[in-house]
Amino acid sequence: MTRLEIEEKVKTLLLEDLEIDEENIFPESRLKQDMGIDSLDFVDIVVIVERYFGFKIQAKEMAGINTFTQFCDYLESKVNA
Numbered sequence: 713m714t715r716l717e718i719e720e721k722v723k724t725l726l727l728e729d730l731e732i733d734e735e736n737i738f739p740e741s742r743l744k745q746d747m748g749i750d751s752l753d754f755v756d757i758v759v760i761v762e763r764y765f766g767f768k769i770q771a772k773e774m775a776g777i778n779t780f781t782q783f784c785d786y787l788e789s790k791v792n793a
Contacts, residue, residue, distance in 0.1 A: 713791050719784050725760050741780045765791055 726732040732747050743749045749757070758769045767790050777783050 713788075715784070715788055718787050718791060721764060722780070722784055722787065725757075725764065729760050730756060737780060739779070739781045742778050743780070743783065744778070747780075761787070767791075 723734075723737055726737055726747065727734055730749065730753055732749070736747050741747055754774070762768050765787060769786075773786065777786055
C-alpha cells in the first residue's frame with residue numbers, strides 16, 4: 713500500500729467514521745486539539761484500523777503520535793513492515 717493510499721484511507725475514515733470536518737484534516741493537524749479526537753474516538757480508531765489495515769494499534773506505540781502525518785507514518789510503518 714502506498715503512502716498516498718494510506719493517507720486517503722485515513723482521511724476517509726476520519727470523515728466517515730469519526731465525522732471529523734474535512735477543513736480540520738491537513739498534514740500538520742493535531743489529532744486532539746485540531747480534530748477534536750478524544751479518548752473514546754481513539755477506541756474507535758483502534759477498531760477501524762484493525763478492520764481496514766489488519767493489525768491492532770498498541771497504546772504505547774501511539775504515545776508520541778500527535779499529528780495526522782505522524783499517524784500516517786505509524787500506519788505506513790506497520791502496513792509495509
